Amino acid sequence: MATERPSFELAKGINGLDKIILRESRNRSAEVYLYGGHVTSWKNENGEELLHLSSKAMFKPPKPIRGGIPLCFPQFSNFGTLESHGFARNRIWEVDATPPPLPTNSSSNAFVDLILRPSEDDLKTWPHNFEFRMRVALGSEGELTLTSRIRNTNSDGKSFTFTFAYHTYFSVSDISEVRVEGLETLDYLDNLKNRERFTEQGDALTFESEIDKIYLSTPTKIAILDHEKKRTFVVRKDGLADAVVWNPWDKRSKTISDLGDEDYKHMLCVEAAAIERPITLKPGEEWKGRLELSAVPSSYSSGQLDPKKVLE
Numbered sequence: 001m002a003t004e005r006p007s008f009e010l011a012k013g014i015n016g017l018d019k020i021i022l023r024e025s026r027n028r029s030a031e032v033y034l035y036g037g038h039v040t041s042w043k044n045e046n047g048e049e050l051l052h053l054s055s056k057a058m059f060k061p062p063k064p065i066r067g068g069i070p071l072c073f074p075q076f077s078n079f080g081t082l083e084s085h086g087f088a089r090n091r092i093w094e095v096d097a098t099p100p101p102l103p104t105n106s107s108s109n110a111f112v113d114l115i116l117r118p119s120e121d122d123l124k125t126w127p128h129n130f131e132f133r134m135r136v137a138l139g140s141e142g143e144l145t146l147t148s149r150i151r152n153t154n155s156d157g158k159s160f161t162f163t164f165a166y167h168t169y170f171s172v173s174d175i176s177e178v179r180v181e182g183l184e185t186l187d188y189l190d191n192l193k194n195r196e197r198f199t200e201q202g203d204a205l206t207f208e209s210e211i212d213k214i215y216l217s218t219p220t221k222i223a224i225l226d227h228e229k230k231r232t233f234v235v236r237k238d239g240l241a242d243a244v245v246w247n248p249w250d251k252r253s254k255t256i257s258d259l260g261d262e263d264y265k266h267m268l269c270v271e272a273a274a275i276e277r278p279i280t281l282k283p284g285e286e287w288k289g290r291l292e293l294s295a296v297p298s299s300y301s302s303g304q305l306d307p308k309k310v311l312e
Contacts, residue, residue, distance in 0.1 A: 005109065007023075009022075013040075017033055017035050017059055018033070019033045019040070020032040020034070022110040022112065022138040023110060024139070024140065025140070027043070027046075027047060028043060028138060029041065029138070030043070030138045032112060032136050033065065034095075034114070035059070035090070035092055036070065036088070036090055037071055037088065037089075037091075039068050039136060040067070041068065042293070050233070051068050051168070051169055051171055052067050052068075052172075052266060052267035053066075053067035053068055054066035054169075054258055054263055055260035055262075055263055056258045056263075058258050061090060063258070064085070064089045066258040066259055069146065069168045069169070070085065071134075071165075072086055072163070072165040072271075072273070073087075073164050074086045074088070074128075074164075075162065075163055076164065077191075079163050079275060085165075086162075088116055089167075091119070093115065093134075094115050094116075095112060095115075096114055096115035096133055099133055102135055104137070106139050106145070108140045110139075111135055111136060111137035112135070113135050114133070114134045117129075117132075118130060128158070128160040129153040129154050130154075130160070131151045132148065133150075133151075134146060141294070143292055143293060144294075145290065145291065145292045145293075146290070146291045147288065147289075147290045147291075148290070150164075150281070152285055152286075153283070153284075154283045157283055158283070159282045160280070160281060163275050164274045164275075165273035165275070166272045166273070166291045167244075167269060168235075168269060168270060168291070168293070169267050170233055170267065170268050171267065172267065173228035173229045174266070175247060175265050175266070176208060177226065177228045179227075180204060180205040180268075181205075181222070182218070183215045183218060183222065183245070184200060184202050185202055186199070186216060187200075187217070188213040188214055188216060189213065189216070189276075192210065192211075200215070205245065207247055210252050211245055211249075212245075213244070213245050213246075214275055214276070215242060215244070216242055217242075220237055221234065221235065221237075222235040223235075224270055225298055226298070230298045231296070231298055232296050233270075233295050234295075235291070235292075236291070236292040237290065237292070238288070239274070239289040239290060240272040241276065241277065242274060242276055244271035244273050245269065245270055245271075247264055247269065274289065
């Protein structure tokens with residue numbers, strides 16, 4: 001169990017916004033803006049950026065940052081009465097100097113603990129006291145882990161319910177050369193068809209048009225295979241039953257003001273989420289949702305990517 005003190009650097013980012021820089025051996029790094037508790041960068045040992053940040057991303061509060069890993073809390077999309085995706089992604093978070101212990105197997109001390117508590121304005125629109133703690137950690141093998149702990153601190157005895165997502169934008173070489181494994185034969189809600197429920201076919205997902213689906217009761221491991229880069233992203237998740245897959249494609253991209261018209265070709269969102277079954281916490285109860293991302297070289301077999309080693 002790691003007990004090291006965290007090692008991070010506080011710096012000024014775009015438009016003077018505060019950001020945290022995590023560094024691991026062999027040149028790996030990650031960056032987290034306090035605005036939104038928002039991971040905006042994750043680089044491997046070659047300095048390659050593994051997350052997609054919109055070419056038109058605005059670092060201007062209260063506009064959320066487009067790309068990286070936005071946090072959707074306490075509401076995913078429009079599943080409720082709040083602003084789309086909730087408010088956590090456009091609030092200023094604080095570094096949590098004295099977090100409760102978080103058991104971990106990692107030997108890395110490249111991590112930071114952040115905390116968000118509701119403002120008076122937040123309590124007017126969502127009248128619940130909470131503590132949202134998140135640890136962002138860069139592991140010794142370059143893996144990026146986000147561990148969220150959300151606690152109900154209401155003193156009035158009231159429970160609250162929320163939906164949640166890590167809205168991860170992965171950087172890919174060419175969306176038409178990407179496939180996703182691990183979601184075959186699962187049920188999903190199609191956001192392009194009024195959230196009607198369908199069952200996915202038995203093949204890996206490939207992409208040739210707009211997609212916006214919420215896959216239900218998904219496995220704890222999903223693989224994103226980038227044929228051109230010979231790279232596989234492995235998504236491991238705990239406490240997050242659902243997985244959203246989104247790419248706006250060309251026409252929809254033109255309607256999103258802070259997304260470049262060509263960005264869709266080089267991005268894919270695969271989002272670990274809790275949507276179909278919202279989380280309910282009684283006062284004093286805590287929920288934990290963990291996301292671990294890693295990038296590994298793809299194996300080839302007969303010219304095809306072979307994810308078997310990844311998904312075993």
